[in-house]
Amino acid sequence: MTASMISLDSSASAKTSDNRLTNAKSDSCKSSSCGSTAKPDDMDPATWEKIKDHPCYSEEAHHYFARMHVAVAPACNIQCNYCNRKYDCANESRPGVVSEKLTPEQALRKVISVANEVPQLSVVGIAGPGDACYDWRRTKATFEKVAAEIPDVKLCISTNGLALPDHVDELARMNVDHVTITINMVDPQIGAKIYPWVFYNHRRYTGIEAAEILHKRQMLGLEMLAARGILVKVNSVMIPGVNDEHLIEVNRWVKERGAFLHNVMPLISDPAHGTYYGLTGQRAPRAIELKALQGRLEKGAKLMRHCRQCRADAVGLLGEDRGKEFTLDHIPDAVSYDERNREAYREVVARERGNHAAAKSEAIEMVKAAGPDGSLHVAVATKGGGRINEHFGHAKEFQIYEASPRGIAFVGHRKVEQYCRGGWGDDATLDGVIVALEGIDIVLCAKIGDCPKKRLADAGIRAVDSYTYEYIETAISMVYATEFGVDLLTGTA
Amino acid sequence: MAFKIIASQCTQCGACEFECPSGAIELKGENYVIDPKKCTECEGAFETQQCASVCPVPKTCVPA
Numbered sequence: 001m002t003a004s005m006i007s008l009d010s011s012a013s014a015k016t017s018d019n020r021l022t023n024a025k026s027d028s029c030k031s032s033s034c035g036s037t038a039k040p041d042d043m044d045p046a047t048w049e050k051i052k053d054h055p056c057y058s059e060e061a062h063h064y065f066a067r068m069h070v071a072v073a074p075a076c077n078i079q080c081n082y083c084n085r086k087y088d089c090a091n092e093s094r095p096g097v098v099s100e101k102l103t104p105e106q107a108l109r110k111v112i113s114v115a116n117e118v119p120q121l122s123v124v125g126i127a128g129p130g131d132a133c134y135d136w137r138r139t140k141a142t143f144e145k146v147a148a149e150i151p152d153v154k155l156c157i158s159t160n161g162l163a164l165p166d167h168v169d170e171l172a173r174m175n176v177d178h179v180t181i182t183i184n185m186v187d188p189q190i191g192a193k194i195y196p197w198v199f200y201n202h203r204r205y206t207g208i209e210a211a212e213i214l215h216k217r218q219m220l221g222l223e224m225l226a227a228r229g230i231l232v233k234v235n236s237v238m239i240p241g242v243n244d245e246h247l248i249e250v251n252r253w254v255k256e257r258g259a260f261l262h263n264v265m266p267l268i269s270d271p272a273h274g275t276y277y278g279l280t281g282q283r284a285p286r287a288i289e290l291k292a293l294q295g296r297l298e299k300g301a302k303l304m305r306h307c308r309q310c311r312a313d314a315v316g317l318l319g320e321d322r323g324k325e326f327t328l329d330h331i332p333d334a335v336s337y338d339e340r341n342r343e344a345y346r347e348v349v350a351r352e353r354g355n356h357a358a359a360k361s362e363a364i365e366m367v368k369a370a371g372p373d374g375s376l377h378v379a380v381a382t383k384g385g386g387r388i389n390e391h392f393g394h395a396k397e398f399q400i401y402e403a404s405p406r407g408i409a410f411v412g413h414r415k416v417e418q419y420c421r422g423g424w425g426d427d428a429t430l431d432g433v434i435v436a437l438e439g440i441d442i443v444l445c446a447k448i449g450d451c452p453k454k455r456l457a458d459a460g461i462r463a464v465d466s467y468t469y470e471y472i473e474t475a476i477s478m479v480y481a482t483e484f485g486v487d488l489l490t491g492t493a
Numbered sequence: 494m495a496f497k498i499i500a501s502q503c504t505q506c507g508a509c510e511f512e513c514p515s516g517a518i519e520l521k522g523e524n525y526v527i528d529p530k531k532c533t534e535c536e537g538a539f540e541t542q543q544c545a546s547v548c549p550v551p552k553t554c555v556p557a
Contacts, residue, residue: 074508075511075547085504085549135507137511199546203540204541204546204547
């Protein structure tokens, strides 16, 4: 295992771009696979070009690249039973929640600040808190300003689809390559249970009539985008007893109409949020129910499994939210874009991800070669870059991988409360972490103390911190080989 | 003949502002307000009052 030890983490946090370039140069093509691509075999190059830097559209890219949402579109044209725009909380991470709404001018200042400070930034999205296509003037003004200042940043929007067909041509003209439509039904009978009303052509529609209008507009918008080669991700909220079984049909419909990715997300229905579903006691699906449904959708449209249901003003890599660092009071009145940080980071990533892809396929081959019997559930603590580089106690989530004779697959993430705060570990928090890690065989992290390690062992979970800075898949393959008695040297021979 | 916005209910989403055919709604400080001199209750323009129809919060755009 000779994976180079450069840390993207150190590169991303380097204070000056000179530092970063030095870091980058120290990783001088050590791997024989230099120049190889991380492109999956079953994807055409043009599509890969579109998604390779988009953390939401590519699971591989989400280790390297960050997105930000600018909350410039507060107005919405439909009501959903899982949404309540009256409620906001700084500590919540869920779609629709924002701390401050921005004008297009303020949004541009924020984008420039983030681009200067967060070199991983590759995507600027508008995802509410209302609807980006309905609140079109503000969406358009924001995109035009951002594209003029930072031409290479990807633009993306999220919409309920009702007003989408009116703006598809403009989206195409503005080089918006990625559109997410939230589609929860194709049967208006079911839609009527999710949407109390829509506002369309200057009047409010309710009941089945409302759901019919929404459905037709969503399908039309999807078809129009697909015809123009714009990638469409479909988000569906899984609502037990309302549309859970129905989402299989939704998956089929959207696949037939050219959706690139389908993201089934669990309903969030805390009564404290004051949503209709929260107040009527509609329950959310359990993690195991969501996973079972995703399993049944495996043959349909490609599934997204790394979604974090982020806030409409989230900033950073998918697993983190640095939004609080970039509220308006933290941003100077005048900012100017400095492209050096992002450019230097991209140079490092271009080299790094080739190495990572090679190490990953080597690791997967090794696991496949190890024999027919093994199965291992692994939780990984990482802060990005595809490596094991987060302390157990600092992790706010673990990425979950399954290793089996079929290879190594990312299957999701589990959020936990950070166990260690300022050097102290809290026993009650650790109990919660252990519950969240139910069913996991092995935890891989950069470092773990003896005490939590023993507590985990008592719960039947082994914690291993001897693969620090190793690629995730490489470490998993080594653990797997040891576990199932394969000699590493013969395994890689 | 005018509508008003109940400020304590309003989420400042602004949908009413751009739907109002009379240009009667604007953000003043923290609140959206309807100018009663300009508000026509959408008579002659639309069959329903646009602000009340689009407002996501019930009983927020109401007859003054």
